[in-house]
Amino acid sequence: MESINYQNFRIDAENICVDYNGKVALYDANLRLKPGQICGLVGMNGAGKTTFFNALTGFVNISKGKIRINGESVRSAQKDQTIAYVPQNEGIDSQFPISVWDVVMMGRYGSMNIFRCPRESDVQAVKDAIERVDLTDHLSTPIGNLSGGQRKRTFLARAIAQRASILLLDEPFSGVDIRTEKLISELFIQFKNEGKTILLSTHDMIHVREFCDLVLLINKTVVAYGETSEVFTPENITTTFGGISPDFLFGPES
Amino acid sequence: MELCSFLTLDSLITDPLTHDFMRKALLMSSLVAAVCGFLSSYLTLKGWALMGDAVSHSVMPGVVVAYALGLPFSLGAFIFGVGSVALIGFIKQKSRVKEDTVIGLVFTGFFALGIVLVSKIKSNIDLHSILFGSPLGISLSDVKQTIFISFLVVILLLIFRKDLMLYCFDPRHAKTVGINVFFLHYLLLTCLSLAAVVGLQSVGIILVVAMLITPGATAYLLTDKFDNMTVISVLSAIISSLIGIYVSFWFDLETGGSIVLAQTFIFLFAFLFAPRYGIFKLKKLFAGYK
Numbered sequence: 001m002e003s004i005n006y007q008n009f010r011i012d013a014e015n016i017c018v019d020y021n022g023k024v025a026l027y028d029a030n031l032r033l034k035p036g037q038i039c040g041l042v043g044m045n046g047a048g049k050t051t052f053f054n055a056l057t058g059f060v061n062i063s064k065g066k067i068r069i070n071g072e073s074v075r076s077a078q079k080d081q082t083i084a085y086v087p088q089n090e091g092i093d094s095q096f097p098i099s100v101w102d103v104v105m106m107g108r109y110g111s112m113n114i115f116r117c118p119r120e121s122d123v124q125a126v127k128d129a130i131e132r133v134d135l136t137d138h139l140s141t142p143i144g145n146l147s148g149g150q151r152k153r154t155f156l157a158r159a160i161a162q163r164a165s166i167l168l169l170d171e172p173f174s175g176v177d178i179r180t181e182k183l184i185s186e187l188f189i190q191f192k193n194e195g196k197t198i199l200l201s202t203h204d205m206i207h208v209r210e211f212c213d214l215v216l217l218i219n220k221t222v223v224a225y226g227e228t229s230e231v232f233t234p235e236n237i238t239t240t241f242g243g244i245s246p247d248f249l250f251g252p253e254s
Numbered sequence: 255m256e257l258c259s260f261l262t263l264d265s266l267i268t269d270p271l272t273h274d275f276m277r278k279a280l281l282m283s284s285l286v287a288a289v290c291g292f293l294s295s296y297l298t299l300k301g302w303a304l305m306g307d308a309v310s311h312s313v314m315p316g317v318v319v320a321y322a323l324g325l326p327f328s329l330g331a332f333i334f335g336v337g338s339v340a341l342i343g344f345i346k347q348k349s350r351v352k353e354d355t356v357i358g359l360v361f362t363g364f365f366a367l368g369i370v371l372v373s374k375i376k377s378n379i380d381l382h383s384i385l386f387g388s389p390l391g392i393s394l395s396d397v398k399q400t401i402f403i404s405f406l407v408v409i410l411l412l413i414f415r416k417d418l419m420l421y422c423f424d425p426r427h428a429k430t431v432g433i434n435v436f437f438l439h440y441l442l443l444t445c446l447s448l449a450a451v452v453g454l455q456s457v458g459i460i461l462v463v464a465m466l467i468t469p470g471a472t473a474y475l476l477t478d479k480f481d482n483m484t485v486i487s488v489l490s491a492i493i494s495s496l497i498g499i500y501v502s503f504w505f506d507l508e509t510g511g512s513i514v515l516a517q518t519f520i521f522l523f524a525f526l527f528a529p530r531y532g533i534f535k536l537k538k539l540f541a542g543y544k
Binding site: 021054057058059075078079080081083084085087091092093096097098099102106107109110111114115116142144145158162 | 422
């Protein structure tokens with residue numbers, strides 16, 4: 001058997017299981033992603049998408065299996081700022097009294113000293129990140145005054161400022177305007193060229209076909225995983241969504 | 255009437271200051287208010303109002319036991335405050351009962367235990383001052399303890415100010431970039447217990463939760479910047495304390511209740527007239543007349 005060089009994989013999750021107080025949320029899940037790959041994570045609500053993200057970021061502990069990030073443990077990936085998580089708009093308190101600048105600066109916290117005093121390089125990283133998502137006019141705007149798309153871009157900027165090599169995005173396209181959608185898809189191409197690895201969850205099947213090299217269909221465990229063109233079939237999608245046909249879910253065109 | 259003896263506004267303010275107990279009460283209550291006000295920014299944003307209520311009530315048996323054993327009351331209060339939170343977490347995890355129910359039943363249980371202990375121990379414990387506070391009768395050893403705890407909490411909050419803000423806002427991101435969320439969770443709980451301990455001297459166990467949430471809620475209506483929120487919260491807490499103590503002196507009212515009422519009125523004022531988030535949005539009103 002050929003030996004696998006684990007360093008080649010950005011993400012290497014092997015047979016991972018997560019349970020909350022005995023209730024199984026995810027079992028025997030595998031995922032391997034290389035630099036520059038974009039993978040779509042598709043499944044029903046409650047299928048374990050968020051749990052998968054939580055396991056990769058170390059927000060929940062896995063009860064079985066192994067996760068390697070760049071060949072290292074999740075703990076050291078946290079220390080190295082390797083993974084950035086971009087939350088769903090619904091997952092954050094939009095009324096929190098905090099500005100765009102402050103949110104993006106949080107991307108630098110992990111590499112600052114204990115008082116979180118920004119150095120010049122941190123300020124520059126934040127400026128650049130905000131410019132890349134086209135929010136320079138909104139530096140001091142409270143996040144509560146932003147549109148859904150602008151808020152999404154703010155959190156993308158935080159991930160950029162963090163200089164993470166792995167991006168986990170929870171529903172990046174939900175509730176955003178066309179301009180933001182266009183900007184995000186341009187950023188994806190840039191990220192890919194920079195060698196970043198992207199795992200995104202989505203409900204929108206068109207986006208999967210458009211952006212994702214790979215797709216991971218899950219329903220508590222992996223239903224199918226592989227190249228989008230091979231795996232993203234009506235049969236697999238039907239299995240993933242508990243027997244409901246994709247025609248019914250996404251219309252006959254998709 | 256006593257009030258008639260004060261002839262000018264000036265003497266209304268300065269005469270109480272001639273009393274040693276009033277000077278001490280004003281100083282100590284301001285300090286306590288500042289600490290609780292600082293913390294209340296975090297508690298209101300984190301949604302820990304009920305937790306604050308729980309912890310502050312749960313310290314009751316700790317205070318009683320500490321008094322009975324001649325220990326510093328803050329030690330007993332702290333142990334029971336943190337203990338109640340641990341117990342809440344344990345019951346929540348091991349049963350199907352919903353969290354707010356667990357919180358409610360644990361803190362009332364602790365509180366009841368405290369009341370029963372007071373009736374049984376019958377030492378020189380003044381139940382009234384524990385329940386309703388006694389800023390005018392604070393002893394010298396209590397003053398020392400209060401100053402020590404207050405500075406400890408303020409220093410902790412100042413050091414971890416930004417981390418705690420991140421923890422309240424987005425704990426998942428904090429964890430992802432390697433910040434110790436577990437530590438921050440217990441740091442905030444520790445500060446909460448300690449603040450409840452010092453706060454209860456001013457306004458008593460029953461009302462101390464007001465010190466921990468009202469200033470934060472008021473500030474939340476007045477600003478969209480976190481740092482400003484902290485400053486406004488601290489200021490409104492201090493002003494409420496001063497107003498409460500003076501009013502209670504002039505009209506011979508319960509001091510703790512007066513302080514909390516002053517906080518409530520300031521909140522109502524913000525609720526009605528806050529420039530952006532008030533019912534009558536003052537900014538818009540003025541704009542209309544221009």
